[in-house]
Amino acid sequence: MKRILVLLAIVGTLGLTAWTLLTNKKEVEAKVYKPDANLKVGVRTAKAELRNLSQETEFLGSFSPNREAEVRPQEGGQITQLPIQEGQSVSAGRLIAKIDDEQLRLQVEGLQVTLEGYQNDLKRYENLVKGDATPAVNLERTQLSIRSTQAQIKQLQKRIANTTITAPFSGIITEKMVEKGSVIGTGSPIAKITDISSLKLVVEIPESSVNQFRVGQSLPIETEVYPDTRFTGRITMIAAQGDAAHNYPIEITVPNSGKNMLRAGMYGSIANTNKLKASTLAVPRQAILGSSKQPQIYVVENGKAVLKSVEIGATTNEYYEITKGLKVGDQVVTSGQINLQNGTPVVAQ
Template sequence: MKRILVLLAIVATLGLTAWTLLSNKEKVEAKVYRPDTNLKVGVRTAKAELRNLSQESEFLGSFAPNREVEIRPQAGGQIIQLPVEEGQYVRAGQLIAKIDDDQLRYQVEAQQVTMEGHQNDLKRYENLVKGDATPAVNLERTQLNIRATQAQIKQLQKQIANATITAPFAGIVTEKMVEKGSVVSVGSPIAKVTDISTLKLVVDVPEKSINQFRVGQTITISTEVYPDARFTGHVSLIAAEGDAAHNYPVEITVRNSDKNMLRAGMYGSIENTNKLKGQTLAIPRQAIVGSAKEPQVYVVENGKAVLKRVGIGVTTNDYYEITKGLQAGDQVVTSGQINLQNGTPVVAQ
C-alpha cells in the first residue's frame, strides 16, 4: 500500500511538471512576434532606365618643376664673383660664379714659354739632322716634348674654363649656398636653379582608375590659389609600377602662365571624365543587395517585392550598368531592403 502511494505521488508530480511546461510554452509562443503577411512595408524606389554613363574622378597632386639642378663646380678655389641672388631669374649660360684662376693662368703662361723653347729647338735639330750633325733621336725627343707641353696647356685651359660657372638652363635661383669670398672644393654645391616655365603635376591614381589615362591626353587642371583659372596640361608619363597601396603616379605637363604664375610645390587637382558607354540600362547603386559575385535587387511587381538576380557591368559613383535580369521601366527598391523578403507587400513612399 505504501509503494502505491509513493508511485501515485511521483506520477502526480510528473503530471504537474508537464502541465506547467506546456503552459509556459504557450505563454512564450504568445509573446513571439509574427509578422503580418498583409502589412505593407514602406520603401523607396527608382526606375531602371537608359543612361549615358560617365565617371568623374578628382585627383589631387602637387606641381614639380620641369628641371631643377644644384650647381656644383668642377674646380676648387676662392669665389671672386657671385653676381646672383635668390629669386633672381637667370638665362641659360649666364654667369653664376667665378673661381679665382690666376694660378692656372700663370701655369699656362709658363707652359707657353716652354713651348717656345721646344719649337726653337725643333728648328735647330731639323737643320742639324739634315747635315748629319746630330742624331735623329734629338729631333724625335723634341717633337714629343712639344706634344706633351701642348697637352698640359689644354688641360690647364680646361681647368680655367671650369672656373667660370654658368647656368645650364634658364630658370630662377631658388637657393644660394655660398657667398663671394668663400673657398669651395670640387663638387660642393654653390646654388640651385629651378626651371618653372613648364611644370609637372604629379598625382597618385588608384589601380581601378588608371585606365582612364593615356599618354598625350589633354587634362584640365584647377588650383586653390587661382580658383577662377583653368590650366591645360597633357599626360606625359604613366608609371609602369605602383606603390604598396596600388597607386600609380601620373605626370601631367602644363605650361606656366605669366598672368597666373604657378610655383613648384603648389597643389593642383584634375577632374577626369571618362565616358564608359553610351545609352545603357542602369539603376542606382543603392538598389543592389547581395554580394558582388551574386548581385540581386528587389523589383516591385503587383505591390510585392520580388527578389531577382541581375548581372552588372561598368559602374560609376552613382549607378550600376545592368546587363541582364531587368528591363527598362522596372521599379527597383533603393531603400528599405532590410525589412523585405521575397514576396513582401510594399508601398512606395
C-alpha cells in the same frame, strides 16, 4: 458543508481572475497601434530610365619641377664673382660664379715662355741636322718637348675655362649656398637652379585604373590654388612597376605660363571618366534594398508599393544597372522604404 464552501470560494476566485485577465487584454489591445489599411505613406520616387553609365574617379598628386640641378664647379678656389640672388631668374649660359684663375694664368704664361724656347731650339737643330753637325735625336726630343708643352697649356686653359660657372639651363635660383670670397673645392655646391617653365604632376594610380591611361594622352588638371582655372597636361610616363600597394606613378607634363603661375610642391588633381555602359536601364542607388546577391526594389503600381526582385549589373557612385525585373518608365521608390510593406498604399511627394 465546509467542503462546498471552499469549492465555491475557489471557483469564485478563478472566475474573478479570468474576468480580470480578459479586461486587461481588451485594454492592451485598445492601446496597440493598428495601421490604417487605407492610409497612404509618403515616399519619394524616380523613374527607371535608359542612361549612359560612366564612373568619374579623381586622383590627387603634386607638381615637381621639370628640371632641377645643383651647380657645382669643376675647379676649386676663391669665388671672385657671384652675381646671383635667391629667387632670381636666369637664362641658360648666364654667369653664376667666377673663381680666381690668376695662378693658372701665370702657369700658362710660364709654359708659353718654355714653348717659345723649344721652338727656337727646333729651328737651330733643323739647320744643324742638315749639315750633319748634330744627331737627329736632338731634333726629335725637341719636337716631343714642344708637343708636351702645348698639351700642358691646353690643359691649363681648360681649367681656366672651368673657373667660369654658368647656368646649365634657364630657371630660377632657388638656393644660394656660398658667398663671394668663399674658398670652395672641386664639386662643392654653389647654387641650386630649378626649371618650372613646365611642371610634372606625379599621380599614384591604382592597379584597377592604370590601364585607362596611355602615354601622350591629354588630361584636364585642377588645382586648389586656382579653382577657377583649368590646366591641360600630357602624360609623358607611366611606371612599368608598381609599389607594394599596387599603385603606379604616372607623370603628366603641364606647361607653366600665363598669370596663374604654378609652383613645385602644389597639389593638382586629374579626373578620369570610365564609360561602363551605353544606353542601359538604370535606377538611383537609393532604390536598391537587400544585398547585391538578392536585390529588391519597391515599384509604385496603381498607388501601391509592390516589392520586386531584380538583377543588377554595372554600378557607379549614383546608379545601378538593372538587367532584369524592371522596364523603362517604372516608378521606383528611392526614399521612405522603411515604412513600406508589399501592397502599402503610397503617395509620391
